Amino acid sequence: MPPAPVTPDQLRQRATALRRLGSQLEGAAALDLHRRATEDTWIGPTPSHCHEELLGLRTRILGAAEDVRSRAAALERQAQHLDANGRIGPP
Amino acid sequence: MSNYLGFDPTLVDLLRQAMSRGLDELDSLRCTDHEADAAMRTIAAARSTLRDTWLPFTSSLLACRALVGYVPATIDSGDVINSWLGGVAAQRHWQVLTDPLGTDRMPADEMSIEQARSLGAALSGPAGGEPMTAEEIEWLGMAVAKIGASADLVAAFLPAMTTTGWTAVCNQLGTARQQLVTEATMYGGEITATEAAGWAAIDTVFAGFGAIVVRDRSTHPESDASLLLDDMTAYSAALLVQQLDLDGPALARVSRELIEREQLEPAPYDSVHLGPRAADLLFDTMLATGAAPTAYVMLTLDAPELAYAVTDDQDLADRLVLAGTDIAAMHPAEASVAIPALARWLLKASSDYRPIDYKGQPAVALAQLIVPYLLPVLRSEPEGFGLSDAERRRVQMVIIEDDDALQLLFDERDRIAAGLAIPSASDAASRIAAIRDVAQLLAFVDTMRRKRDVQRVEHAQAEWDLMWTLVSGLVGLIPLPAVVSAASGVATTGLRSVLENAGVGPQSMDSVRSETLQSFDTMTTIASAILLCSTFDGMVATGQLAPGTKPPPLLDLSVDHPGSTYDHAVFTWLQGSGFDGGVFAELWQSQQEIHNSHETASNENCILIDC
Numbered sequence: 126m127p128p129a130p131v132t133p134d135q136l137r138q139r140a141t142a143l144r145r146l147g148s149q150l151e152g153a154a155a156l157d158l159h160r161r162a163t164e165d166t167w168i169g170p171t172p173s174h175c176h177e178e179l180l181g182l183r184t185r186i187l188g189a190a191e192d193v194r195s196r197a198a199a200l201e202r203q204a205q206h207l208d209a210n211g212r213i214g215p216p
Numbered sequence: 217m218s219n220y221l222g223f224d225p226t227l228v229d230l231l232r233q234a235m236s237r238g239l240d241e242l243d244s245l246r247c248t249d250h251e252a253d254a255a256m257r258t259i260a261a262a263r264s265t266l267r268d269t270w271l272p273f274t275s276s277l278l279a280c281r282a283l284v285g286y287v288p289a290t291i292d293s294g295d296v297i298n299s300w301l302g303g304v305a306a307q308r309h310w311q312v313l314t315d316p317l318g319t320d321r322m323p324a325d326e327m328s329i330e331q332a333r334s335l336g337a338a339l340s341g342p343a344g345g346e347p348m349t350a351e352e353i354e355w356l357g358m359a360v361a362k363i364g365a366s367a368d369l370v371a372a373f374l375p376a377m378t379t380t381g382w383t384a385v386c387n388q389l390g391t392a393r394q395q396l397v398t399e400a401t402m403y404g405g406e407i408t409a410t411e412a413a414g415w416a417a418i419d420t421v422f423a424g425f426g427a428i429v430v431r432d433r434s435t436h437p438e439s440d441a442s443l444l445l446d447d448m449t450a451y452s453a454a455l456l457v458q459q460l461d462l463d464g465p466a467l468a469r470v471s472r473e474l475i476e477r478e479q480l481e482p483a484p485y486d487s488v489h490l491g492p493r494a495a496d497l498l499f500d501t502m503l504a505t506g507a508a509p510t511a512y513v514m515l516t517l518d519a520p521e522l523a524y525a526v527t528d529d530q531d532l533a534d535r536l537v538l539a540g541t542d543i544a545a546m547h548p549a550e551a552s553v554a555i556p557a558l559a560r561w562l563l564k565a566s567s568d569y570r571p572i573d574y575k576g577q578p579a580v581a582l583a584q585l586i587v588p589y590l591l592p593v594l595r596s597e598p599e600g601f602g603l604s605d606a607e608r609r610r611v612q613m614v615i616i617e618d619d620d621a622l623q624l625l626f627d628e629r630d631r632i633a634a635g636l637a638i639p640s641a642s643d644a645a646s647r648i649a650a651i652r653d654v655a656q657l658l659a660f661v662d663t664m665r666r667k668r669d670v671q672r673v674e675h676a677q678a679e680w681d682l683m684w685t686l687v688s689g690l691v692g693l694i695p696l697p698a699v700v701s702a703a704s705g706v707a708t709t710g711l712r713s714v715l716e717n718a719g720v721g722p723q724s725m726d727s728v729r730s731e732t733l734q735s736f737d738t739m740t741t742i743a744s745a746i747l748l749c750s751t752f753d754g755m756v757a758t759g760q761l762a763p764g765t766k767p768p769p770l771l772d773l774s775v776d777h778p779g780s781t782y783d784h785a786v787f788t789w790l791q792g793s794g795f796d797g798g799v800f801a802e803l804w805q806s807q808q809e810i811h812n813s814h815e816t817a818s819n820e821n822c823i824l825i826d827c
Contacts, residue, residue: 139249146247146255155238155262161231164328168301169221169315175270182262189255196251 136204143197150190156183220298221315222305223277232274239266277313297352299343300359303334327362332369335359336376344384350417353389357420364427367435374432383447386425390452393418398491401528419455426459442470450478454494457501464507471498471508472515475526495526499536509540513554520561524581525574534581543588543634555589556601559611566614579618582611587628591653594660594821609824612660616668616825625661632657651747651806652813655740659817662739667827741779744810745771748786751806760799766792768803779811 159179162172242263247256305312327335338344348356363369393415400411429441441460445453453474462470478494502508513536516522523540527533539545541554559582565571566578586593592601594608603611615621625632748768755761769785772778786807790800821827 139251142247142249143252146245146252149245150255150259153238154234154241155266158231158234158238158266161227161234164331165224166227166231167221167223167310168305169223171221171273171315172223175273178265178270182265185258186262189258193247193252193255200251 131207133204133207136200136207140197140200140204143193143200147190147194147197150186150193153186156186159183220301220312222301222310222312224310225278228274228277232271232278235266235271235274239263239271242266297355299338299341300331300335303337327359327366327369329368329372332363332372333376335363336373336381339385340376340378340381344381345388347388347392353417353421357417357424360421360424360428364424364431367431370428370431371435373428379444379447382425382444386422386448386452386456389418389421390449390455393455394451394491401491422455423459425456426461429456430459430461445470445474450474450481450494451497453477454497458497462505464502464505464509465511467498467502467505467508468511468515471495471502471512472522474498475522479526490528492528493526496528496532499527499532503532503536503539507545509536510542510545510550511540513537513540513546513558514550517554517557520558521571521574523558524561524565524576525571530575534576534584537581538584541585541588543631551589552592552601555585555593556603556607558585559593559603560607563607563610563614577618577620579614579621580624583615583618583621583624584628586611587625587631588634590625590632590660591657595656596820605824612664612667612821612825616664616671622664622668625664651809654743655810655813656817658739658743658810659814660821662814663818663821663825663827666822667825670827738773738778740811740814741771741773741782743814744807745782747810748803748807751803755799755803761795783808783811 159176159182162176162179164172166172242259245256245259302312363373396411396414396418400407400414429444433439433441445456448456454471457467457470457474475495475498502512513523523537524533537558541551541558543551546554562578562582562585565574565576566582570578589601592599593603593611594600596605596608600608615625745768752761752765752768756763756765766789769782769789771782772785775781787804790804793800795803
């Protein structure tokens with residue numbers, strides 16, 4: 126049996142969920158951990174390594190947030206296309 | 217590098233709590249859409265980083281460390297970084313443990329007031345004198361650069377950094393650098409990138425130190441950084457001085473002190489070959505610093521060897537003196553004192569009293585030195601620089617006897633010309649004085665060349681005669697009656713005449729003297745013709761003479777005596793021109809001045825140098 130056709134509303138709901146996840150990531154407390162791991166707190170090879178890792182973690186989380194927002198935008202464009210043409214357009 | 221870990225338990229606990237909260241938050245994130253798969257994998261990795269690595273680590277610091285391998289420690293102050301870390305930990309009342317990561321990753325990219333102060337104290341303690349590893353030097357370079365970029369950090373660092381600390385660290389690094397450079401240049405090869413990298417890190421440290429001092433000077437203009445140099449080796453002090461951004465006179469003054477000090481220092485390490493010295497560093501810096509070369513030359517006139525004979529690279533010394541005595545940089549009053557003093561020193565260096573440390577070519581250096589000052593050096597008083605007749609003769613002979621030096625004199629015609637004061641005003645007296653200067657200059661150069669030509673013929677003649685004498689000795693082996701000499705026989709004597717007449721032997725002295733005089737005549741005639749024609753054109757252009765006025769006669773160089781022939785032609789032209797008395801006199805005088813001045817100066821100089 127062929128899959129049920131995708132409706133514009135479904136696409137918009139998925140986009141909304143992705144945007145919510147993006148917002149949660151952008152507001153995550155983990156993004157600020159590196160500020161607490163500076164040389165005011167500790168000094169040494171391991172603290173230095175920790176600081177670098179927390180900075181890297183921050184970069185990756187922000188990248189993930191941007192990624193889901195971009196995917197949400199693509200879904201919304203598809204929904205608009207479906208509204209206008211009755212079929213799913215290019216992402 | 218350090219294998220210690222210093223921390224503030226309270227702040228680490230806050231960090232641990234924040235990590236825990238962050239982890240809980242990440243754990244709570246959910247999204248089942250397949251478009252979120254990549255993001256969810258990132259979240260999972262982040263959770264793993266916190267849960268499996270850093271939460272356990274921070275918790276372990278605050279828990280029973282004996283179970284996890286961290287040993288409470290007192291920091292061994294043996295090296296710079298440990299001493300610095302110890303200072304920071306003590307100021308903050310931190311706890312100190314051994315660090316499981318051991319010997320790397322000790323950043324200096326952040327620096328607090330306390331850390332800057334601790335570094336000054338650490339360098340001023342025993343650690344400052346301990347040989348540093350390459351990693352420590354690299355770390356120190358980053359740390360002092362960070363401090364030098366901030367007035368607050370400088371204000372914290374300097375009071376903690378004692379003069380003893382400055383001396384210990386700079387001497388240690390300076391000596392290491394000198395050894396590295398010496399070894400790299402010992403066999404005269406090119407310095408490789410690897411070799412240069414060996415001392416680049418040291419240079420970074422000195423650059424950072426310099427930035428610290430310079431920043432402090434901007435805040436406290438009255439501070440005297442030269443006090444830091446008192447106990448350093450000259451080379452180490454020079455490395456620091458290079459970074460102090462001193463003005464020309466101050467740099468020259470400090471340079472003289474350090475270079476004199478270096479003369480008294482023992483070699484800094486065992487080496488057959490001592491490479492670049494403090495002077496090399498300082499000369500290089502002075503060459504890039506405005507008025508420094510001239511200031512240094514003037515400061516060392518009592519001992520010109522401090523300019524000429526103190527560098528490993530002789531070219532640096534020669535360039536410094538040339539830059540310092542350049543006619544554009546040196547005031548005429550300074551030149552009248554400096555040039556004779558330097559010339560006298562070079563004359564001495566060209567003799568048997570050559571200073572042992574002087575590696576240059578005195579004749580070439582002398583020629584380079586006097587090129588812009590040829591007239592005042594070679595002229596007698598009162599217009600000259602006051603060199604005695606013997607000195608002026610010796611100056612010329614040293615140059616004449618060195619082909620490179622004499623060639624340099626001819627090649628540097630632009631610098632010679634730059635030394636002439638050509639008046640901008642066009643009053644007749646100034647113009648005549650300028651013409652006389654040019655003529656005398658030509659006369660000096662002409663007579664020096666003449667002397668060189670005559671000397672060459674003398675040498676060639678002596679060699680030719682020597683050959684005949686030696687061959688005559690061989691001829692004596694031929695069995696002949698005792699009363700007969702083969703070498704003086706008719707055939708042999710005839711052979712010599714034939715050879716010499718055919719031009720096989722050296723040129724005759726008479727012909728050389730005649731040719732050089734002919735050359736004098738030709739050169740001065742050309743010069744006077746150029747001058748006369750230019751004067752005439754100027755008079756036409758300014759309306760003193762009407763357009764269409766008959767121009768001066770053409771020069772004929774094919775005749776035996778072009779000078780007198782041209783004189784005659786000019787005089788005839790002037791007589792037939794109908795010019796008024798003033799124009800007549802100026803044209804005739806400008807044409808004659810070259811000849812007369814040249815002849816007078818040539819005669820005097822020929823007597824002086826015996827040509």
